[in-house]
Structure formats: structure tokens, C-alpha cells
Amino acid sequence: MAKVKGLVCRECGKEYPVEPIHVCEYCFGPLEVVYDYEEIKKRVSREKIEEGPKSLWRYIDLLPVEEPSVGLSAGFTPLKKAENLGKLLGLENLYIKDDSVNHPTLSFKDRVVSVALSKAKEFGFDTVACASTGNLANSVAAHAAQAGFNCFVFIPANLESQKIFGSLVFKPTVVAVEGNYDDVNRLCSEIANELNWAFVNINIRPFYAEGSKTLAFEVAEQLGWRAPDAVVAPAASGSLITKIWKGFKELHRVGLIDSVKTRVYGAQALGCSPIAQAWKEGRDFIKPVKPQTIAKSIAIGNPADGIYALQTTRESGGTWETATDEEIIEGIKLLAETEGIFTETAGGTTIAVLKKLAEAGYFSPKDVVVVYITGNGYKTMEVLEGHLHESIKIKPTLKDFKEKILVRTS
Numbered sequence: 001m002a003k004v005k006g007l008v009c010r011e012c013g014k015e016y017p018v019e020p021i022h023v024c025e026y027c028f029g030p031l032e033v034v035y036d037y038e039e040i041k042k043r044v045s046r047e048k049i050e051e052g053p054k055s056l057w058r059y060i061d062l063l064p065v066e067e068p069s070v071g072l073s074a075g076f077t078p079l080k081k082a083e084n085l086g087k088l089l090g091l092e093n094l095y096i097k098d099d100s101v102n103h104p105t106l107s108f109k110d111r112v113v114s115v116a117l118s119k120a121k122e123f124g125f126d127t128v129a130c131a132s133t134g135n136l137a138n139s140v141a142a143h144a145a146q147a148g149f150n151c152f153v154f155i156p157a158n159l160e161s162q163k164i165f166g167s168l169v170f171k172p173t174v175v176a177v178e179g180n181y182d183d184v185n186r187l188c189s190e191i192a193n194e195l196n197w198a199f200v201n202i203n204i205r206p207f208y209a210e211g212s213k214t215l216a217f218e219v220a221e222q223l224g225w226r227a228p229d230a231v232v233a234p235a236a237s238g239s240l241i242t243k244i245w246k247g248f249k250e251l252h253r254v255g256l257i258d259s260v261k262t263r264v265y266g267a268q269a270l271g272c273s274p275i276a277q278a279w280k281e282g283r284d285f286i287k288p289v290k291p292q293t294i295a296k297s298i299a300i301g302n303p304a305d306g307i308y309a310l311q312t313t314r315e316s317g318g319t320w321e322t323a324t325d326e327e328i329i330e331g332i333k334l335l336a337e338t339e340g341i342f343t344e345t346a347g348g349t350t351i352a353v354l355k356k357l358a359e360a361g362y363f364s365p366k367d368v369v370v371v372y373i374t375g376n377g378y379k380t381m382e383v384l385e386g387h388l389h390e391s392i393k394i395k396p397t398l399k400d401f402k403e404k405i406l407v408r409t410s
């Protein structure tokens, strides 16, 4: 028996076979992978997973791939108890799930791309592509280089230079589009209709998106096979947060954890917060916005999975909160100064929102709270310009050291 039954439209329920398609031909709803959970139950056990590879592929039974062939080292990142930050926020059991050290390109995108490109290989594609705000482009470019795919990545032209270099180094074709991510995405959808390429977050999106579930699987395993009381995660398209929630529910469904009472909290930058605004206004539909924020990685004004992200917080008992650009920078600094973790703007947003939620009393002191840090600060260093203390210049003499440094610190 196969573990994957096919694809289903999330809106009208029409079923499809496993193919590189993502939209329902009847109602234009998005497609999602359907699993045979009875079959999966026969295959999985905690012991089998624990003996598996130290990567996301230890959860192969819950992923839509037959044989992992690309991205063999992504996942299984640290879950770090955040004692210092926890003390500051009055949380005794605060944890950071640290995908800023994911392999090979330092963001959670290495998970979704490993799954997507392994699937692209199964489908027989020779060219892969993506619409990206930077991290996804880095990851697709790196994995394509290793796996021998032709590669095209499409990005908004005004991205951080570190993110652009972080793609160029792997030698894909980098297409810098004059416009924002939503313009890039629209263009890529048109190209995907014309060319037989695997656009990871367009035509093979149902498979790609499933990779984010491993962020729930790993956290549950690392906590000793239990779901946390609360999680806080950043949102752009809303896919990540939706799939984290799905991941916890699936673990319960196949008997790997006893219960799921996890409240899922979403974080957006105020300057691009279409999902959080819908939540605050009590809407169940998204009004697209024009992004204006330093948090470029999560600057998606027209989020593909926005309504499912809203459903996630509603179903789980969570909420949405936003952070201004200043608060995002303070969030980056707070995590660095308390826990020694350097995150990018998406992580700064998440930490700022965690702080607001903690101060507003959303958590009780003993709650097990997990914060998802999804990207690395070395890729968005330019946002810190003018926001850090200065280094102190000295001559290479003991005298200068004593006069300029020791006097300050004594």
C-alpha cells in the first residue's frame, strides 16, 4: 500500500492523482497532499524514527517522497532552552527552534527545498525554479547545484545584497525583477504555465509545503514526544505556520504523541501584515497590501495560504501580533544578547511578537513555549547599520589599549 493517496482541493474536495499540479481545475482552490494514515501507522514508530538519519528524512514516512535524493542533511536543527530570554519574559520553559543553522543555506527553506527537489527528481524534471524573497532562492540554488538541475531563481531586485550573493555563488540564473515579491510571483506563475520547469513554490507547491511539517515533528521529538503548549512562528505566505500546525496534528493522528493542545501564534511585520490585519478585523478573507518593511524575507502582500493561516490560529486557540521595523531590530538584538543567536529580520519579528505576547499575558509561566527562528542574521546585516554600538579603534600598543579600553571597563 502507498502512504500517499493523491492530491485534494482544499476548497471543493476534488481529488487528483500525484502530479506536478497545484490548483483545482474546477474551483481554482489550492491542492494538498492526502495521506493514508492507516498505512502510515503500520510503518512508523518512535523507535524507528529515533534510529533514522539525523536529518528531516527520519520522518520520510510522513513526507510525500518515495526516496530522498536531494538535501540529505537538512533539518534536525537544535532545540535550545532559552534560559536567559525566558527569565526576562517570565517563561520557565522557553525554547528556540534554531533553523538559523539549517544546512546548507541557514534557513528553514532547506527543509521545503529538500522535499521539493527530491519530488522534482521523481517527476523527472531537469530544470527547477522559484519565486523568492531571498532565502528560498539561496536554498533552491544550492540544492540544484548539488543535484545537477538547471536552475532559475526569481527575486525582487531590491533584496539585501547578502541574499543576492548567497544565490549567485551557486551559479543559477538569478532574475532580479523590478517589482516586489507579489510581482515576481505573478510573473513566475505565468512562466510556469508555459514551461516544463519545476517551480518549487508554484506547480510543485503541494509537495514543497509539506517539508515545513518537519519543524513540528522535530520539536515534538526533541521535547520527548510531546507537543508544546504554545508556538510562535513568522508568516509571509502563511504556509509555514499552517504546516507546523498540520505536523503536530499528524503526529497525534498516527499515534506518535498523546495529545495536541498547542496554541499557534503568528508573527508579521506591521509593514506587511495582511494576515494579522484580517485577524484583528475579524475577517476570514485577506486584503492584499503593498509591503513596506525591513523584513524583506516575509514581505508578501498577497499571501497564498493566508486564509489557512487564519484557520490555524482560530482552530488552535492562538492569535496574531505584529512588530514595527524598530521592534524587529530590537528583537534581533534581544535574541543575540540573551541567547547568542543571530537571526535575520523574520526572527527579529518573531522575537518582538513573543515579547509582546508574553507581556500581554498570553502564556502562563510554566507553559512550554517554542519560538521558531527561521533564518540567519548574517544574511540581513545591513539592517543593523546605525543600530549597534561602535567598535573602538586603537593603535597596536599596550598604552593605547589601557587608555582607551581598560579605563572604560574598570
Ligand SMILES: Cc1ncc(COP(=O)(O)O)c(C=O)c1O
Pocket (backbone or CB within 6 Å): 107, 108, 133, 135, 136, 234, 235, 236, 237, 238, 239, 240, 241, 297, 298, 346, 347, 374, 375, 376
Ligand atoms: C526566514 C523566513 N521565515 C519565515 C518565512 C515565512 O514563510 P511562509 O511564506 O511559509 O509563511 C520566510 C519566507 O516566506 C522566510 O524566508
Ligand SMILES: N[C@@H](CCOP(=O)(O)O)C(=O)O
Pocket (backbone or CB within 6 Å): 109, 131, 132, 133, 134, 135, 136, 137, 201, 236, 237, 238, 239, 297, 298, 300
Ligand atoms: N520567504 C520565501 C518566499 C516564498 O516562499 P513561499 O513558501 O511563501 O511561497 C523565500 O524565502 O523566498
